[in-house]
Amino acid sequence: MKTDVQIAQESTMKPIKDVAGKVGIPESALELYGNYKAKVSLDLLKQKQNEPDGKLILVTAINPTAAGEGKTTVNVGLSMGLNKIGKRAFTALREPSLGPCFGVKGGAAGGGHAQVVPMEDINLHFTGDIHAVTTANNLLAALIDNHIHQGNRLGIDPKRVSWRRAVDMNDRALRNIVVGLGNKGDGVVREDGFDISVASEVMAILCLAMDIRGLKERLSKMVIGYTYENKPVTAGQLDAVGSMALLLKDAIMPNLVQTLENTPAFIHGGPFANIAHGCNSVVATKTALKFGEYVVTEAGFGADLGAEKFFDIKCRYAGLEPSAAVIVATIKALKKHGGVGKNDLGTENLEALKIGFENLKRHVENVGKFGVPAVVAINEFPTDTQAEVELLDKMCREIGVPVVLTQVWAKGGDGAVELAKKVVELAEGGTSKFKPLYELNQPIVKKIETVAKEIYRADAVEFSNKALKAIKKHEEDGLGDLAICMAKTQYSFSDDPSLIGAPEGFKITINDVKVSAGAGFLIPMAGDIMRMPGLPKVPAANNIDILEDGEIIGLF
């Protein structure tokens, strides 16, 4: 069987200016990065602001399992399938961080015959967006410590600086550090730490800002810590915003690449899906909607986190109206949710499939709560049995959700033609009546409870004293009206990763509530959330190489 990288290298890319030209994006709006990558001017979106949008399709999934679901692959495949049936479609995805690339083997640009290319560029430095985010994040950090060191005019309490440094690397040793050691000239000693760059609020903001002005407005609101008098200190007060925006002036322009079938693909922005909202940039999605009849986009993790944040944060703030949602599942993964061990997933097990289906069913119901019609896409595996497929089909029909088999890994767009037809049927049926789950002006506690009860199906939410204190403080600081961005394990509806399937009778515990005032959300912390991954015992980096002729080994 061919590897992803082999399939990718055998494909024929078209010059990106031709890919753009075919959907009406003029060459003058492109800034080329080689022949196959381009940044697209933000002016284009401005010029087209009064023209109608295409239809926005969300690809989401059941709670992820070790079996793998293939959400990105379906996303890419669906956009190619839509092209096959004559629709002008775009893919819009997040851009991958370097950290995982060198940690656990695996690219992040689809797979098999449903990939975005040039995959090796996309998975390495790409157009430098994440480096720009890292740099802007760390400029602010340097300005904060320098401010304190140089007299601390604002009275920032070094013990209450919440802004952390960033590096685009899996580096556990940087999670908890002490900075400012040494001599008098070497700054002020305090505890600090690094997050992986995609966990930075700057990345979340880059993905929500509409233009340079909006970017600066959001950056200026970022809370970096508190004064000795317990007042929030913002990036705006530190005069950091102009420089940060300058560092991000190219990063905010969406990146255009293509699928293996030359479908235009925006790969732009990549915020974490737990402590941030996990969606690609608003500017990429909006630009695609101006030039595509269909734009297929995904959100991180399962629908409990990804879809909810896509709807309640991205769509709400950007004024987007999604037309339909695709919920991806595999029979293997559903059996996993039904309690089957990793080694037995290849064996037919209808009973486990039935139990695991409850996970899918709940996500289907949840998407319905946002008023968006859904279709289930079963990403087919060779081990799926006829009986399993039929049972799943029957169970989906019983709850009234359409279900389609896809073979995008093996067949590319051809493997998603049926899915594309069903998506078009839903989207053009005009049944979508999108609405967010909660109102922003509700109390923070109420908003958190709504998500936990309506989406996760928790019986109750328990708030720690720390969380209650934080909520009170945020409301006092005038930050009560922000959206909710839940930081919770992706593996379960609950806050316990071992409670797979469709758990009931559990409580969600909120330990703390952090704030990303620039991004526009409060982050209730339901458990320990990793903001800086570590490397495994044998990192992928140890087996990666580049040969003299440029051949890349071991990256995927």
Add this chain to the structure above:
Amino acid sequence: MKTDVQIAQESTMKPIKDVAGKVGIPESALELYGNYKAKVSLDLLKQKQNEPDGKLILVTAINPTAAGEGKTTVNVGLSMGLNKIGKRAFTALREPSLGPCFGVKGGAAGGGHAQVVPMEDINLHFTGDIHAVTTANNLLAALIDNHIHQGNRLGIDPKRVSWRRAVDMNDRALRNIVVGLGNKGDGVVREDGFDISVASEVMAILCLAMDIRGLKERLSKMVIGYTYENKPVTAGQLDAVGSMALLLKDAIMPNLVQTLENTPAFIHGGPFANIAHGCNSVVATKTALKFGEYVVTEAGFGADLGAEKFFDIKCRYAGLEPSAAVIVATIKALKKHGGVGKNDLGTENLEALKIGFENLKRHVENVGKFGVPAVVAINEFPTDTQAEVELLDKMCREIGVPVVLTQVWAKGGDGAVELAKKVVELAEGGTSKFKPLYELNQPIVKKIETVAKEIYRADAVEFSNKALKAIKKHEEDGLGDLAICMAKTQYSFSDDPSLIGAPEGFKITINDVKVSAGAGFLIPMAGDIMRMPGLPKVPAANNIDILEDGEIIGLF
């Protein structure tokens, strides 16, 4: 008077493919980054390896002063002046770090009518080379800490890890840190620190490697620390080299841009000039030599550090044969070396000029020790008086060095036509008989003493016990045959920055000798050398902005 950025924005850039085409670099060898920046394929150099080189001209200077000398400006101006007199010339410079950009106001791409453009891109992320260096540096750091955390097969002593992390930012708080705090899974506690990225050995290597193979060879030799048994541990032993090289695959390709007069300019690589060798990349210089009749390049700081390292490290390792050197001075700066205070530099002072001339004289003599003919370029200022110019001219003639006035800031290439003619006369006279100052196979102490006595004119070199121990260890480890890369203040021939002019009767004290085995040099530490600058009380970052129409404020 117009600012640098105004002059730059009023200039008309040519598409970079036209600039390249005019000197014979085919479009197929370019990877475009927009219309005005391109990376040039390394294959080009390989294809041309048996063809003759153009003439290599070094631009160096007296010891820098607060008055400013304008070395880069003269470098750019001279390449334009050579074009004016019909020579196909290139500029080859280092690329600037982001740190200083946001610290102390000032770009690093020349000035006035002698600039390289697009200056705002060059001074910001450019083509991402420094970000790639940072990432490769930090991947290695993460692999080291992970290796120790995951069982420490190699027996690395956490107290003797010499590899530091990197960030392209002026951030004093990161000079001395403790990493690995927190819980069991958060790595091993040890002291660490960040250097600014351009101080990383990875940057030095990028600038000395000829191709991917050479890059990997050098990376694999980097010493990252020592085992409990006091054996050096290399990046090669950590299986880090393939991944680091992959991260650097684009960064190693030289960046082509242009001067305000459309002269082709390679801006590539930017190692520090104290703890590294301070020269742009060998691949850029060599590629330029294949397509230009003249290549004008500079080295960091004054000739005591810059020229010596250019000759003894870059030229020696790369097999380059420089044809002539230009030593830049200003009358203001010479008066500063003659003891005049900052506020009195605008007043005629022949006596001070005479005293300060001794600094220039010594550099002229020093360049001669490498067998390279020199010309003095006086970068003219409006405050220079007729009497001062005449005196300086006379003193230069007395020591037998040609001297030319330049007005490159105000007039661009026209201001360097006389200098260009003199350079051509020297270079085509064929008097250059380049030879390095010392042989590599001499003992380390001997090599250090040679530089200190021959170039700095120290009476003696004192080695601390720590330095002597380090020298012994490096020789035991088989690293005695490396070049010497002195880390010393740039402001004085001595190791005391206040001893300006041409000090005599001093000793150089070597506190330690570090090693960059991949770059190929030993670093004798003559005093405290800053590897991570700090921000001033009011950083330039506070006054930098980008407006909605894209206009950049305060960057230069």
